[in-house]
């Protein structure tokens with residue numbers, strides 16, 4: 735487990751943090767899914783806890799979900815099999831993490847939660863100054879979204895399992911890219 739690394743442990747004062755749950759969709763989680771990441775099934779209980787924690791604090795929980803057209807250029811560009819095609823079961827958030835009524839869902843077509851989405855506007859409307867990020871995958875969508883949040887001066891918390899090298903890399907990179915603050919989340 736990664737401890738709270740002191741150089742990165744710049745805990746913000748009164749921060750209103752939104753929890754971003756990224757891409758915990760059937761197509762990335764279920765056995766035999768087109769882009770199955772078996773480890774995603776292991777992190778479900780941790781994410782459930784994070785969601786509970788956020789709700790207890792009255793913080794918004796925002797689901798960020800891949801949502802592609804059947805011929806989306808992401809598939810050929812990065813050689814991904816078709817996944818998260820709009821209107822399919824595969825595109826839905828897994829039932830274990832089903833959004834509550836009123837939870838915002840941001841649909842994205844690339845790795846970043848901010849790219850061509852209304853996330854930034856939504857965060858502003860909600861009075862959010864920091865984001866916590868969790869979900870699939872740390873070194874792809876979580877990483878891109880965390881960088882972009884830092885560039886926009888949000889406090890950034892990457893909630894991850896500390897023995898994950900890509901998680902440490904994410905924090906390290908953010909530290910040097912001038913984010914408002916970075917601290918490691920802790921699932922315990």
Ligand SMILES: [Zn+2]
Pocket residue numbers: 800801802808817818843844
């Ligand atoms: Zn995709």
